[in-house]
Amino acid sequence: MIKPARLKRGDHIAVVSLSGGGLGEADFHHELVLGERRLRELGLEPVYMRHTLKGTQFLRNHPEERAADLKQAFFDDSIQGIMSAIGGDDTYRLLPFLCEDEAFIRQVRTHPKVFLGFSDTTINHLMFYEMGLATFYGPSFLADFAELGPEMLPYTKHEFERVFKNPVISKINSSDRWYDSRQDFSATSVGISLTEHVEKRGYIVLRGHGVIRGRLLGGCLDSFYDLLTETRYVGDSLVAAKYQIIPQATDWQNKILFIG
Template identity: 40%
Template sequence: MTGRDPERLPARSPSLIKPRRLHAGDRVAAVTLSWGGPGQFPQRYLAGKRQLEEEFGVELVEMDHTLADADWLHRHPEARAEDLMAAFADASVKGIISTIGGDDSIRILPYLDLRVIHDNPKVLMGFSDTTITHLACLKAGLTTFYGPAIMAGFAENGGLFPYMVDSVRRTLFELDPVGEVTPNTGGWTAELLTWAVPENQNKRRSLNQSEGWKWLQGTGRHRGPLIGGCFEVFDWLRGTEYWPDAAWWDGALLFLETSEEAPPPSLLGYTLRVYGAMGLLQRLGAILLARPGGEVAPADFCKYDQVLLEVVSDELGLTNLPVVAGMDLGHTDPVFVLPYGTMAEVDCDQRRFSIVESAVTE
């Protein structure tokens, strides 16, 4: 067994509704789906709001509980779900952006109405624990966007990263196919500057040299829909009704990124081994792995690559399956935006990654 054919074009996937693109002047809702970060660090939230509005010309509006006390929000997942449903149902709101991640947005699932999401398609973006909401929207039939949140991304210390700004604009605001996504060359960071010190907001984080992406294996071109998310959160939904249906895995480009908690390489290997036992990895068109999040020394990044190849290539014999690592998404900055269910292409011979269609409509 060697994996997918080198020229596998195109894959077919379940159809999704694409939301309308964003425009300057649009009202965009800030929703707190998990941890109540805006209530705990309001100055950080306001910095993200200001930088988002100034760069893209949108109006960011809060829902009833966006700024609520973090402890209260933890006790009331139904209030977080109410905000999300209200944002989808409000025709004056053209987009939704998660304020921040966390670890318990899975608790909002019983309170979601997927029909409301399906009947009111609009841009929704976030990352990390927002993976839960992305997969709920996938089940509802809506394309959503794995990308920056208000407090982590748009509130970047000292100003926004141009690499991220360009990706958000191309993906959410423009009708043309997103096109080729190139590696960030301007340096990356995972430095943690505490939000409890307001003065840190104007202090730029230190950057590491960008080393480019690593094309670990694979030949030819492979095209398929994008699915995935934060590695730990994505797997929390395994066995639930929100886990992607089998049809989504056929030819898919699976993107995974690890959180700031820095799960060890062994956990990545154990989980991928389970996906192999389920017959899922054998159906994929490619695996896209982000640069590890959290306090992981760059010298140890290769350990994640090694365990991935051990499972995919050595154990499962998927030697033709494209595997790209060190990508600019997730819990290091800056990031590019990935639209769920949208067709993308990995060209192993040219070492190019492209999103080959528009993720939005007029």
């Protein structure tokens, strides 16, 4: 796998809306401002691609423009990292515009960049895995950097800072706390902390025991389900099969499967 260079303080990080377009809506403006501030506090400069802030309706109708933004981020030499704005449920619609573009695939392989996101961004991670690029299944702009509490959640902030180190091997620790889901995302919730609880079990191991070493491979369970069925969208599984983004049986050997 091709591993990108670590990020440095002062680097530019592209924010791309590859699925949901909420970041461009007026109701999310307070979160946009908050996310920008948090990234800058960490020493990174957020950069929005041409269509990132076009809004939900435009991006739903134009998957080709979402794909164009990802291409722009990879071809722009002033950008060192790329972050998904938020997840969603139809990222698979970008695959024809990306997986059939030989220039884009070549750029990914010859000019690799840190790529982050989770939830339906799993589709992009699997696509990059097929292209040979190691990516970070990690925070997104809206869900994590724009967390409405007084600070970013400490576990998220600590784990994100791996992008500045990019170690060869890392120990995965569970968060020591968990939180109730936020119900109100309006501007009136800015500065209000989430209700937290002490984590007593740690992460759950489904199979195996002791200390396990291996490369991580996995993602969002709902996204995998959608890729394997026609439950949500007709054509989802057909697109996944056409571009072979679901790892083959041999790809899972010596891997640690993680499910988010």
